[in-house]
Amino acid sequence: MDDHSKIVMEAARAADRDRYLSALYAPEDRRPALLALYAFNAEIAAVRDRIREPLPGEVRLQWWRDVIAAGTAQAASGHPVAEALVEAISANNLPQAAFQNYLDARIFDLYDDPMPSRNDLEGYCGETAGAIIQLASLALDPSTAPAFANLAGHAGCAQAITGLLRLLPLHRARGQCFVPRDILSAVGSSPEEFITGDGGAGVAGALAAMIALADEHLSAFERGAPGLPVSLRPAYLPVALTRAYLNRLRRIGTKALTDHADVAAWYRHAILFRRAARGWKPNHLT
Incomplete structure (x- = not known):
């Protein structure tokens, strides 16, 4: 090297x-x-x-x-x-x-512009994390990767939304709000309120909605993941950690505003090894 x-x-x-x-x-x-x-x-x-x-x-x-x-x-x-x-x-x-x-x-x-809507957030995630997964897939197996482009989109949204939730302390310190305005409006909040102080009265509802959105895309990915060929598996391995991170976010609740939601290194290694060796099975448990 x-x-x-x-x-x-x-x-x-x-x-x-x-x-x-x-x-x-x-x-x-x-x-x-x-x-x-x-x-x-x-x-x-x-x-x-x-x-x-x-x-x-x-x-x-x-x-x-x-x-x-x-x-x-x-x-x-x-x-x-x-x-x-x-x-x-x-x-x-x-x-x-x-x-x-x-x-x-x-x-x-x-x-520091707020994310306008759920659709805008999903578009952002697809063009960033989803694109990285698809590009990695093309580097691994160019003939097979295109058939799984939709799955890469769901995987990227799940991974990116979860990542944004884990980065909430950093983003709030910057004055950034990646939580869409329409989601905040639905719980009686606003981007301006969410990034200040304790996040306002709607913070728990906003976090729950974001976790649910990530889970929606993760579940869509997991339904299709058993069909992933071994050749593409490494490109999707980072997504295998998403459920563990979401579970951690659920456990810490509104502390996610100030605490980085992490998972023990040994557990992350174990998840990656399991998925690398076995892939995803229908109705698997992480």
Whole structure:
């Protein structure tokens, strides 16, 4: 493994342990592409934390658009993750449009505008987490992956909504609200109320609604997951942890506003190993 590959692997491991561990279950020759995708995702997710104003963030996203469109290591300017991503796109014939749509969706992260509706949230999740799953699937088995695009959408929504709930303390500190306005309105709250103080009287209802939405997509994924071929399994392994995270969120309730809902490392390893070895069975229990 060369130095650039080690840098990319470490970037994925440090920023996104769940996806990193999942990539280790992929065939050895497929791992570099998955790690490049996961390191890229982590890099973009961290843009908000590295800026003070949205405009520099938009400039950074445009840089990534240009690098991907150019498709050359020279355009990547010695950036190890960008070089690895360009190589993965070229070697696996990954669709550039998916990356452009992903970057367009990530513009939302740079601003404090509230998420307008459930449909907008699902669209955001599909273009981000769902796209990463589908791109990883294409890198693993390009002939089979397209048949499971709808399943990737449900998996991405379940994973991303759960991830947003786990990041509530960070988002509220920033003044961001990913909980859709229509969901908050239904429980008698608003984005402005949700991100301040104790979240207001409707906070428990809003959290329950978001957990239910994630569970709805997770259940849809789990109904189709037994049909996943072994070749695509590594791309979907991170989603295997979603039910454990949702159960944790249910247990801590409104403490999710201030506490990071985590699951013990040994339990996460056990879940990933079980799904990697056995896949998903009908009516499985996690």
